[in-house]
Amino acid sequence: MTARDQFALVGRISGGRVIDPGSGLDSPADILIDERGRISRIGRSGSGASSVESDGDVLDATGMIVAPGFVDLHVHLREPGREDEETVASGSAAAARGGFTTICCMPNTEPAIADQETVRFVLDRALAAPGRVHPIGAITRDREGKSLAGIAEMVAAGAVAFSDDGAPVGSAGLLRRAMQYSRMFNVPIVEHCDMPDLSADGVMNEGLVSTKLGLRGIPPVSEEICLARDIALARETGAHLHAAHLSTAGSVEIIRRAKAEGVNVTAEVTPHHLILTDDLIARDFDPLYKVNPPLRTRRDVDALRQGLADGVIDCIATDHAPHAEQEKDGEFDLAPFGMVGLETALGVCVKALIETGLLDWPGLIDCLTRRAARAFHLAAGTITVGSPADLVLIDPDAQWRVTPESLISKSKNSPFLGWELTGVVRATIVDGRLVYQDFAAGSSLSTAARRERSVTSTAKR
Ligand SMILES: [Zn+2]
Structure with missing residues (x-):
């Protein structure tokens, strides 16, 4: 029941x-x-x-x-810890409104989804949700980047992937061990690619606009170096690396080369990175545009769209990141990163991909269903006799x-x-x-x- x-x-x-x-x-x-x-x-x-x-x-x-119900590999549900912003049930309802029947939730909750009990807690909450919810477990204990979390016990409890999303795994040694370990369970390691010493306390894309506005920037190379490092580790370990929310033209090329070489890598892009650019921030410093990775330039948007159309980027994922109104209502500098996206994903993708002629309806639906499910080995995203009608x-x-x-x-x-x-x-x-x-x-x-x-x-x- x-x-x-x-x-x-x-x-x-x-x-x-x-x-x-x-x-x-x-x-x-x-x-x-x-x-x-x-x-x-x-x-x-x-x-x-x-x-x-x-x-x-x-x-x-x-x-x-x-169409098959959409599959979202990257959602922040805020439960446990910030039930005022979102819960498993409310996020799943928002997903249903957006056409998503299966969502995967990131472990950066309070406490983090970093052990068997918390995976079970989320799955228990999911029983009260309208759609399917799959927890993603943390790679490191409490997402602190110091030692590995209990990956085996979390797989046994139902975690479908592992990530310290919000941040990358800083230690290459630790990430390498996580990758070696992940192979035993055939689960992807999901990286939020970023070099903290390069992005430092940046609040937007580093470029012409940030310079004009006098805001601290996050350079594209911060994402690209981390991605290159992670791909090197995936190549060596044979593990499945899934790169979250690609945001730069350079990242698309890095993934393109890695795939051509046969590295076991998949990647996602968010609807907002397919349509919004950093110059929007110049208009009114609206913290609603503050997101991590940041909105980039027109050139990046074009490359991401093309990468998705070419199949270099596997799928669309929302990175739905709810925040309380008072937190997003202050200064751009101080506001938290993130934007909600489940309910607007389809319409934004229609604008970015169908109205531009890059994809037709079957192509867009593929990016939101089968291609997403395949990246995480989920039994979802198709219309098949005998399968659940999602x-x-x-x-x-x-x-x-x-x-x-x-x-x-x-x-x-x-x-x-x-x-x-x-x-x-x-x-x-x-x-x-x-x-x-x-x-x-x-x-x-x-x-x-x-x-x-x-x-x-x-x-x-
Ligand atoms: Zn992230």
Whole structure:
């Protein structure tokens, strides 16, 4: 029994354009879902119109894209420790609103996710969440960078990857041992690439804009040196290195060369690094633009987009980082790094990648689903008969305006407030359950009667 059981079961999704990059499917089709919430059939649209496998709701997806639920490898849920900013449940709900059915949460909580108990705590909280939540364990004890955390016990408890995110593992020796160890469990080591003595107390990208503004800069080379070091260690140990939130053109080239050479490396990019540039800070010193790694230049944005389109960068991950309003409301210098991103990811990616002609819908969906799941070896991100029905219904041409009230996340620190985004998530389905919906009242559920039946059948469970 999980929180999902309280949501209505979906029996059939009809009339949508089903896009599943994993199988190459892109055509009108109906998806049938059985009582256990698994996909039982994918059929030609309109065929067997009367057949329903379970007594769940029928969703009319005419005019919509039906895709695998999105997978986010990089989310900060703030629980335990800062439940005022986000919880496992609230973050998962925000994810569902953004179309994400599977999220991986970073261990920089208070206390850090650095032992078996804390992994179990997060997984226990996840039972009350609408979507799937996979904890990422810390590489070092309490993320202090001094000694290895209990990787084996955390894998046994359910951690899917390891990272000291927020900071890199400073000691090459320690990182090397973590990598050697990670091979035994086939789990990725996720690095936040940065050289603290180069980034020092920088608050934005080091360049023309930081010089003009008189703000301390974080040079691109700070990310690139660390990435090069980590790749050298991955090459030597054979371990799987996953580079978090790439932000520079140089990093894209480093990953490109490493992959060409056969190094076991994957990489992600955030929606904000695909669209925002450092000169935005000059307009009003708004701390909402303060993020780590920092917003870079137009040249970097272009290289990141191209890297993703070429497949050098594996996937899109949000780095959703909620912060309380009072913390982001002060001076740029003092504000914490980070921005929320789960709910705006799709619309921002449509602007950055589809409207620019770099990717089409199947291409973008691939970056948000299969390519992400593959990087962490997660069984998610595809539409397959027999698999749990984790799906998203997208209204591709509809628009919405981002306002604080429109965001489900407990925190509203989005740099996209006021933006008009194209591509609306109309429904998110996990395990066949409708965990999020944004339909005009009643319009897409076939009949109220069917819905009542479903609610009754759910109540019996
Ligand atoms: Zn990070």
